[in-house]
Amino acid sequence: MIFSSTQGLKNSSSNRSTLVPNRRLVTWGFHRQRWASIGLYTFGGMITAAGHHLYYSKISGTTVSSTYDQQWALRFGTALTLLAIGLLRAALVKSYNQYIWRIFRYKTISIGGIDRIISLTSDFTGFLRLELYKQAWLAVGIAGLSWCIPFAGIAPPSTLSIVPGMMVETYPEALSVLDWKDTGWAMDYWSNAAATQILHVGTQIAGGRAVLPLSAPALNSSYSVQFYGPSLQCSDADQSHQSAFDHYTAGALNEFGTVTYAQGVEISKSNSDSSSVYEGPISFLVYSAFVPDVGWFGEGEFFPSTPASIPWSPDLPAEYTQGQDNLQLWFQTAQNSIVCSLSNTSFLLDIEILDKVQAIIQREVQTAYLSTFFTFVNTLSGNVSLQQSSGDELSLKLDDSNVMNTALSACPEFMLWFDTPSFSDPKSSIYGINLSGNITNNIFPDNVSICRNGSLLRAIEDLANNITISMLGSADLTVQREGPVNVTTPCNIYEYNNLNLVISYAAAIIATILSVSIGLFALYENGVSHSTSFSAILSTTRSTRLSDLTEGHSLGAEPLAKYIGDLRLRFGLLDHESDEKALPYEDLGIVRQAGFGVEGHVDKLRSGQVCF
Numbered sequence: 001m002i003f004s005s006t007q008g009l010k011n012s013s014s015n016r017s018t019l020v021p022n023r024r025l026v027t028w029g030f031h032r033q034r035w036a037s038i039g040l041y042t043f044g045g046m047i048t049a050a051g052h053h054l055y056y057s058k059i060s061g062t063t064v065s066s067t068y069d070q071q072w073a074l075r076f077g078t079a080l081t082l083l084a085i086g087l088l089r090a091a092l093v094k095s096y097n098q099y100i101w102r103i104f105r106y107k108t109i110s111i112g113g114i115d116r117i118i119s120l121t122s123d124f125t126g127f128l129r130l131e132l133y134k135q136a137w138l139a140v141g142i143a144g145l146s147w148c149i150p151f152a153g154i155a156p157p158s159t160l161s162i163v164p165g166m167m168v169e170t171y172p173e174a175l176s177v178l179d180w181k182d183t184g185w186a187m188d189y190w191s192n193a194a195a196t197q198i199l200h201v202g203t204q205i206a207g208g209r210a211v212l213p214l215s216a217p218a219l220n221s222s223y224s225v226q227f228y229g230p231s232l233q234c235s236d237a238d239q240s241h242q243s244a245f246d247h248y249t250a251g252a253l254n255e256f257g258t259v260t261y262a263q264g265v266e267i268s269k270s271n272s273d274s275s276s277v278y279e280g281p282i283s284f285l286v287y288s289a290f291v292p293d294v295g296w297f298g299e300g301e302f303f304p305s306t307p308a309s310i311p312w313s314p315d316l317p318a319e320y321t322q323g324q325d326n327l328q329l330w331f332q333t334a335q336n337s338i339v340c341s342l343s344n345t346s347f348l349l350d351i352e353i354l355d356k357v358q359a360i361i362q363r364e365v366q367t368a369y370l371s372t373f374f375t376f377v378n379t380l381s382g383n384v385s386l387q388q389s390s391g392d393e394l395s396l397k398l399d400d401s402n403v404m405n406t407a408l409s410a411c412p413e414f415m416l417w418f419d420t421p422s423f424s425d426p427k428s429s430i431y432g433i434n435l436s437g438n439i440t441n442n443i444f445p446d447n448v449s450i451c452r453n454g455s456l457l458r459a460i461e462d463l464a465n466n467i468t469i470s471m472l473g474s475a476d477l478t479v480q481r482e483g484p485v486n487v488t489t490p491c492n493i494y495e496y497n498n499l500n501l502v503i504s505y506a507a508a509i510i511a512t513i514l515s516v517s518i519g520l521f522a523l524y525e526n527g528v529s530h531s532t533s534f535s536a537i538l539s540t541t542r543s544t545r546l547s548d549l550t551e552g553h554s555l556g557a558e559p560l561a562k563y564i565g566d567l568r569l570r571f572g573l574l575d576h577e578s579d580e581k582a583l584p585y586e587d588l589g590i591v592r593q594a595g596f597g598v599e600g601h602v603d604k605l606r607s608g609q610v611c612f
Helices: 006-011 032-059 067-106 111-118 124-128 131-135 137-153 196-206 239-256 261-270 370-380 412-418 456-473 498-526 534-540 544-549
Strands: 160-178 221-236 283-290 296-298 328-333 337-354 357-366 382-390 393-399 478-496 568-574 594-598
Touching: 032 067, 032 478, 032 498, 067 111, 067 137, 067 160, 067 498, 067 568, 111 131, 111 568, 124 137, 131 137, 137 498, 160 221, 160 456, 196 370, 196 456, 221 370, 221 456, 239 283, 239 328, 239 337, 283 393, 283 412, 328 370, 328 412, 328 456, 337 370, 337 456, 370 456, 412 456, 534 594, 544 594
Parallel strands: none
Antiparallel strands: 160 478, 221 337, 221 478, 283 328, 283 382, 328 337, 337 357, 382 393, 568 594
């Protein structure tokens, strides 16, 4: 017992330590295991959440091999969620327990309120006590977070789902490659006709198909193939070629009354027809394609100048054709002159066949082919011209080219005579034919988008490439070679939506860090680590006055008597029960007991203060 009465003080010696005989004083300082556990719980929760994210990221996009694996992947994710949320909540509750003891030191709270504060993280009814919102509002907030953190565990397990997908595996399969030694490539030199199989392919492509269907090495497969094959390389006529084209168009005007756009502009400006010797009705050149006459192709092999269907001969004098490449196809439109040469081209293709739908991408085209060239000639050669029929309408005069059956007829070059700004003057005419009115196109397709690559020059190259590529689909022109094929098969795959997981864990971690910061600050301020264990309550409620007040309630049974519940306590330095009024204990050198005391009989306890 301490000697705290007035009589005891009067009879004491000058040595004040004798006032506390045989007392064990409290030891200040907090054990590192206590505060370290808060940090370890927090860090462990964060590491577990990160591990959950990494685990789901690793298996995302992989195939679900069996129902058993699927179930265990979801179970493992759920276990990680429970562990992460459990660790974070444990850190928060430990921090809360440190903070409430700081409240007990600074606030006088009823016994009923203290009960609610201690159990607030486990008993939700404590939030109904209004006293707490006034005396311990921050503790209410931290306890509220401890109830909300488990909700952060709802979304993470469900961020991994099973969705339909495709699995790609590579197998060696037989692929078709062009076999230039096959007899199917041979042309009939007596009739100067292309091989039947090649001509058939060219006709189908010219009819509007991009590329003929190729045989699939496997269902839903993709592969790459590279080969050399014939194609046309086109360019605008250079100066040497242009002189031959000028000779050609001049002959067409004088002999057949067919004018180009440039000739029409010149005639319209001069308003004269004296430059022409043609006496019949005139026509407007739209398209003319031919092989220039180069005479002998090789010893004993005559190379024809043009198919017999072309009504006017492109027979050019030797001065224009001498030294020219003999495998060329020339094009004259209303305004442009184009020269296309047969080329040996390297094709690099990515071919994908999915659900019987074929997709071919020409990744690269780099710059035996006579039969193929004649297929190009058969598809593209011939003439197309227009004439005035009645009023402001134009009609076809010549239509002896297969080009009218292709998408090339939708190219802008075919539309020139229907858009004639050079003849906007009503007085302008070409041999008496006035083109200044609005001329309606009812001949050529009005959808320019089907003209591949937007110009006749590039569309011709594209058409020639498609004819060559389509030959891969002919068994008569190909041979089988083994190559790698990517086969795609339907399967179930894991899909991870990381956003919901990150948001959920981030909210829980932020709430925990804020609570831990408050708890560690309270731990530092308190000077010791606290808990709400039985031993802690036993050690801090040894006041005789409290024992007297709770007499008859030693069972701790509920409900608590109202007069006890309303009794206001504070944790601090206790007055001696026999003193009728507060004494200057510190000045008198009297060491007091620390614990919960009744309001008016307890003083503030400072960290490091001597007490027992």
